[in-house]
Amino acid sequence: MFAELNELLNASPERPEQGKLTLLRDTKTDGSFLVHHFLSFYLKAGCKVCFVALLQSFSHYNIIAQKLGVSLTAAKERGQLVFLEGLKSCFDVFFGEEQHVGQTNPLQFVSKDGSNLKTMYEFVRTSLMASGSDSWKCPVLLVDDLSVLLSLGVRPVDVLDFIHYCRVAVCSQLKGNIVVLVHSNDDSEDEENELVVNSLCHQSNLILWAEGLATGFCKDVHGQLKIIQKGSSELKAEKNLLRIYQYKIQDKNVTFFARGMSAAVL
Amino acid sequence: MAALATGGATPSDGATSFQRKVPASSRLAAIAGTRPSVRHGQLLLSSGLPSLDCVLGGGLAVGTLLLIEEDKYGIYSNLLFKYFLAEGIVCGHNLFVASAKEDPADILKELPAPLFDDVHKNQVDEKETAIKSKQESQESMKIAWRYQNLPKMEVSPAASARFGHYYDVSKTVSPELLKSIKWHRFFLPEEMSLHPEIKTCNMTCDYTRLLQSIQRIIYQEGFDGSYPQKKQKNILRIGIQSLGSVLWGDDICCTDNPEDIFSLTKFLYVLRGLLRMSLSACIITVPAHLIQNKAIMERVTNLSDTVVGLESFIGSERETNPLYKDYQGLIHVHQIPRLNSLICDVSGTKDLAFRLKRKQFTIERLHLPPDLSDTVSRSSKQDLAESTKLLSSGCGAMAIGKKHLDF
Numbered sequence: 001m002f003a004e005l006n007e008l009l010n011a012s013p014e015r016p017e018q019g020k021l022t023l024l025r026d027t028k029t030d031g032s033f034l035v036h037h038f039l040s041f042y043l044k045a046g047c048k049v050c051f052v053a054l055l056q057s058f059s060h061y062n063i064i065a066q067k068l069g070v071s072l073t074a075a076k077e078r079g080q081l082v083f084l085e086g087l088k089s090c091f092d093v094f095f096g097e098e099q100h101v102g103q104t105n106p107l108q109f110v111s112k113d114g115s116n117l118k119t120m121y122e123f124v125r126t127s128l129m130a131s132g133s134d135s136w137k138c139p140v141l142l143v144d145d146l147s148v149l150l151s152l153g154v155r156p157v158d159v160l161d162f163i164h165y166c167r168v169a170v171c172s173q174l175k176g177n178i179v180v181l182v183h184s185n186d187d188s189e190d191e192e193n194e195l196v197v198n199s200l201c202h203q204s205n206l207i208l209w210a211e212g213l214a215t216g217f218c219k220d221v222h223g224q225l226k227i228i229q230k231g232s233s234e235l236k237a238e239k240n241l242l243r244i245y246q247y248k249i250q251d252k253n254v255t256f257f258a259r260g261m262s263a264a265v266l
Numbered sequence: 267m268a269a270l271a272t273g274g275a276t277p278s279d280g281a282t283s284f285q286r287k288v289p290a291s292s293r294l295a296a297i298a299g300t301r302p303s304v305r306h307g308q309l310l311l312s313s314g315l316p317s318l319d320c321v322l323g324g325g326l327a328v329g330t331l332l333l334i335e336e337d338k339y340g341i342y343s344n345l346l347f348k349y350f351l352a353e354g355i356v357c358g359h360n361l362f363v364a365s366a367k368e369d370p371a372d373i374l375k376e377l378p379a380p381l382f383d384d385v386h387k388n389q390v391d392e393k394e395t396a397i398k399s400k401q402e403s404q405e406s407m408k409i410a411w412r413y414q415n416l417p418k419m420e421v422s423p424a425a426s427a428r429f430g431h432y433y434d435v436s437k438t439v440s441p442e443l444l445k446s447i448k449w450h451r452f453f454l455p456e457e458m459s460l461h462p463e464i465k466t467c468n469m470t471c472d473y474t475r476l477l478q479s480i481q482r483i484i485y486q487e488g489f490d491g492s493y494p495q496k497k498q499k500n501i502l503r504i505g506i507q508s509l510g511s512v513l514w515g516d517d518i519c520c521t522d523n524p525e526d527i528f529s530l531t532k533f534l535y536v537l538r539g540l541l542r543m544s545l546s547a548c549i550i551t552v553p554a555h556l557i558q559n560k561a562i563m564e565r566v567t568n569l570s571d572t573v574v575g576l577e578s579f580i581g582s583e584r585e586t587n588p589l590y591k592d593y594q595g596l597i598h599v600h601q602i603p604r605l606n607s608l609i610c611d612v613s614g615t616k617d618l619a620f621r622l623k624r625k626q627f628t629i630e631r632l633h634l635p636p637d638l639s640d641t642v643s644r645s646s647k648q649d650l651a652e653s654t655k656l657l658s659s660g661c662g663a664m665a666i667g668k669k670h671l672d673f
Contacts, residue, residue, distance in 0.1 A: 033608050055569075057542045063306070063606040087539035094536050095481055110532065151531035151565040183568060190561035219614055249608050 001041035001068060004256045008227060008245065009206075013045035018138050019171045023204035024181040025197065028212035029223045031181060033249055035144050036061070038179045040068040043075050047176070048136035050127045052106075052120070054086035054148045067252045080136060082127035086148070115155045117162040125169050128176065139176035141166055146200075147183045147193055156192045160199055167203070180204075205230050210247075220264035221246045225256065297499050297545070299357025300328065301429050306606040311501060311547050312357075314349030316430035317629040321599060321618065322572060323611030325429070328501060329542050330603060331534070333566065335554035335575035336508070342576050342595060342620070343551045345627065347505055349433060350549045352377040354503035355447050356431050362483055362504045364452035364476055366513035371451065373507070374444055378433035381625060434625050452479050454514065470529040472515040477536055480504060490544040502546035509533075510552050519556035527562055534569040571603035576620075589634070593619040597629055 006012060024034045039061065042049050053061060062072040075081035089107040106123040109116050128139035149159050163180065170176040184197040201207060209226040224246045231238025245256045248263075257263070300309045303324050310325030313332065319325045326332055332350075336343040354361050355377065363370035407414050457475050484490050489502045510516055510530050518524045541548055554563055554575065567573050578595035579585045597618040604610040617632040 030604060032604065036608065055538075060606050064608060067608075087535075087542055090536055091539040091543070094477070110535075145568075147565075147568060148535070151528070151569060152535060153528040153532065185564070188561070188564060189559070190564050193561075193564075217612075217614070217616055251607065251609065254608070 001037050001044060002254045002256075005037055005254065006041070008243070008256060011041070013041060016042065016045045016047060016138065016177070018175045018177065020177050020206060021167060021171060021200075021204040022177065022179045022206045022208065023200050024179065025184055025201075025207060025209040026181070026211070027184055027186065027209070029210055031183075031208075031210035032144070033254055034208055034210060035142065035179075035181050036064050036068060037254075039142060040065055040070040042140045042142070042177075043070045043072075043080060046080075046137050048080055048082075048128060048130075048134065048139045049075075050082045050084070050124055050139070050141050052084045052086065052124070052141070052143045054143075055145045057087060058083060058085050079134070084123065109154060110152055115153065115158045117149070117154060117158055121162055121165050121169075124166055128170060128174060130174070139170060139174050141170050141176065141178045143178075143180045145181050145183070146196065150190075150192050150196065156195045159196050163200065163203070213246075220248060221262045222249050223247060224259070297501060299353070299359060299429070300501065301325070303327070305609075305611060308605055310429075311503075312353050312430040313346075313549075314351075314353035314431075314433070315346070315627050315629070316432070317627070318346070318574075319430055321597070321613055321629055322574075323602060323613070326547050326572065327603070327605055328545055328547055330547060330571035330605070331538060331541060332547070332549045333570040333573045334549065334551045335563075335573070335600075336551050337576040337578035337580075337595060338555055339578070339580060340508070340551070340553070341580070342578055342622070344507075345435070345622070346574075346576070347507060347549060347551055348373070348377050349627070351503065351505050352380065352433055352439060353431060354501075355439060355443055356380045357501075358447060359501040359503050360487065360489075361447065361449035362452070362480065362502055363449065363507075364454075364479075364505065365507040366454040366472070366511070367508065369451075369453050370449075374449065375438060375441075377439045377444075378435045379437040379439045380443075381432040381434055432625060435622070435627075436624050450479075450483050452476060469532050470515045470526060473529055473533040476506070477533065477540070480537070481540060484540060484544045484546065489546055499545060502544065504541075504546055504548040506548065506550045508553060509550050510557065518559065518562055519553060522558045524559065527559065530562065531565050531569060534566060538569060538571075567601055570601070571605075573600040574598070575600055589632075590619065593621045593630075593632070595620055596632070 001013070011017065022038070024031055024038075026032075026034075039049065039051060043065075051061075058072070065072050072081060072083070076083060084106055086107060089105050090110050093105050093107050093111045104119045104122070106120040108119045124141055128141065130136075130139070146159060146163075149162075150156065163178075166178060170178055180200065182193070182197050182200065184194065188194055207226070207228040207230075209228065211224050211226065213221060213223060224244060227241075227243045227245070229241040231240060244259060246259050246262060247254050247256045255263075297309070300311055302308065303310050305323075309328040310319075311328060312319050313322065313326050334343045334346055351361055351363065351374065361374075363373055365373060452475075454472060454475075457479070458472075461475070484502065485492060487502070489500075508514075511519055516524070516526075516529055518527065518530060537548065540546075550570075552566065557563055575598040576595060577598065579590055579593070580595075584590050597620050599613075599616075599618070602610050602612050615631045618629050619632040620627060620629045
C-alpha cells in the first residue's frame with residue numbers, strides 16, 4: 001500500500017471502512033497500481049480478500065505485492081486470500097474435459113451461450129462467507145478489470161446484475177467492501193463499457209480516477225488522480241468532494257503531489 | 267506466468283570473475299536467444315529488429331503477445347512478422363506459423379537471411395590476431411601479478427549468442443538453416459479439409475481450431491513445463507498472420523455490425539492464458555484499418571500486451587512531404603505492458619518513424635530537419651511549417667503560424 005495514498009484517503013489499515021463500493025477508473029493510462037495498493041492495504045488490515053484477477057497471472061501480483069510488503073502465497077495458505085485466476089479457469093473451461101455435475105467453474109459463461117455470471121457470484125459468496133474458525137475482519141471483493149467481462153460476451157446488464165448481487169451479499173449482508181477496476185475513455189466508441197462505467201459511478205461511494213495528462217506524456221508526472229468522495233448522506237444531499245492530485249509511479253511506491261508541484265519542477 | 271528466476275548462464279571458463287549471486291535451487295540453464303530484463307527479471311526475446319527492441323524496452327517478454335496493427339497494404343507488417351520468425355530460426359527456437367492465406371512453408375521460405383556470417387567472420391579474424399599478439403607477450407606480469415593465473419579469454423564462436431540480429435531482405439534464408447529448426451504449421455484451408463466437424467465454444471470455429479492446435483503443440487512439446495525431465499528448454503514463437511480478416515471466417519472487417527463481435531476478443535483472452543502458462547511468445551498482425559467497429563479495437567488493445575501500429579506513407583499525401591522524405595512510415599506504440607512491476611520502460615519519444623534499407627530496418631525519432639539554408643524560396647519553407655503541425659510533441663501542440671517569419 002502507498003502511505004501517501006492512505007493519507008489522502010484518510011484511511012488506515014487499523015480501521016478499514018465497511019460497506020463501501022470503491023470504483024477504480026483509468027483513462028488513457030494504466031490504473032492497475034491502484035489495484036495493487038488496495039490488495040496490499042486490505043491484506044495488511046487483516047481482512048479476508050477474494051480477488052478476481054481476470055487479466056494477469058498470480059505470479060505477477062505476487063511479485064509486486066512482495067515489493068509492497070505482502071506475500072500473496074502466505075496469505076493464500078493461511079486462508080486470508082482467495083485468488084481466482086481468470087486466465088487459468090478459462091483455460092480449464094475451454095480445453096478441459098466435460099465438467100462433472102457439481103463441479104462448477106466460475107468462468108463457465110465463456111463456453112455456454114454465456115452471459116450468466118451466476119457461477120462467479122456463487123464463487124464469490126462462498127469464498128467470503130465467514131466460517132467459524134475465521135478471525136478476519138470485514139470481507140473484501142476485489143475485481144481486476146470488469147471491462148474484460150464485456151469482451152468475453154457478457155452483456156452490460158448482466159455485469160451490473162453481478163455487481164448488484166455482490167453488493168447485497170458483501171456490502172450489506174457481510175458488511176464488507178468491494179473494489180472494482182474499469183477502463184474508460186472520453187471519446188470511446190465502446191458504448192457498452194461506458195454504460196457500465198457510468199452506472200457504477202453512480203453507485204459507488206468512492207471513485208479513484210487515474211487519467212493520463214491531457215498535455216501528453218511526461219517522464220516526471222505519470223498522470224493525474226481524481227478522488228471523488230460521494231456525500232455520505234443522500235437525505236441531506238451533500239455535495240461530492242472532488243480532489244485532484246498528480247502522481248509519479250516508482251518501483252515500490254507512488255508519490256502524490258498537488259498539481260504543478262512535481263519534484264522535478266520545484 | 268512461467269516466472270523463471272533466471273540466473274546467469276553457467277559460466278564457461280573464459281567468463282569474467284564477476285557473477286551475479288543466484289540461489290542454487292533456481293539456477294536454470296539459460297535458453298538460447300533470451301536474456302533477463304534489468305527491471306523485472308523477466309525473460310526477454312528479441313523481436314527480430316534491434317531498434318524495435320529498444321522501443322519496447324529491451325525486447326518482448328516471454329509469455330506475452332505482440333499485436334501489430336497492419337499498415338494499409340500490409341507490406342511492412344508482413345516484414346515485421348517475417349523478422350520475428352527469422353529471429354526464431356537464428357536463435358534455434360521452435361516456430362508455429364498460422365495463416366489463412368499463405369501456406370506456412372512458403373512463408374518460411376521467404377524469410378530474410380540473417381547477416382551474421384560476414385560479421386562473425388570478421389570477429390573470428392580479429393580474435394585470431396589478438397590471440398597471436400597475446401601469445402607473443404607472455405612474460406610474467408610485474409604489477410598486476412595477481413591476475414597472472416586467471417584464464418585467458420577464449421574464442422567462442424557462438425554467433426547466435428548475440429541478442430538481436432540483422433537481416434538482409436534481398437536474400438532469403440538458406441534451406442539448411444530452415445531444416446535445422448523444428449516448426450509447426452497451421453494453414454486454415456488445409457485444416458478445414460482435414461477436420462470438417464468441430465465442437466465450437468461459441469467462437470468462430472476457425473479460431474477454435476487454431477486455439478486447439480496451439481494448445482496441442484504446447485502440451486505435446488512440453489512448453490508448459492509438463493515434461494520436467496527435459497533439460498533443454500526452448501521457446502515457441504507463434505506467428506499468426508492477418509487475424510480478424512475475412513479469410514478467418516470473421517466478418518468484423520466487412521460490416522459495422524458484425525454477427526459475432528466477441529470471437530476475436532475471446533480468442534485473444536484464451537490465447538493470453540495459453541501464453542502465460544508456457545514458454546512462448548506470439549506475434550499477431552491484425553488489419554485494424556479495416557475493422558469499422560472501433561470498440562472492437564479498443565477491447566483488442568486491452569487484451570493484448572504490446573500493441574504497435576504501423577502507418578506507411580504509400581499512397582498518402584505524406585509521401586511527398588519534405589518532413590518525411592527519408593522515411594517509409596510511422597510507428598505508433600500504443601501500449602507496453604507492465605509486467606511484475608508497477609512501471610515499465612517506456613521511451614520518452616512518441617514520434618517514431620521507420621526506414622527500410624536493404625540490410626536494416628531502423629526506427630528513429632522523427633524530428634524536424636535543421637533549417638540551414640538562407641536563400642531558400644518561401645514556398646518550401648511554408649511547406650515545412652505546415653508539416654510541423656502534423657508533429658505531435660510531448661508537451662502540447664506548437665503554435666505554428668501560416669506565415670514564415672524571417673527574423
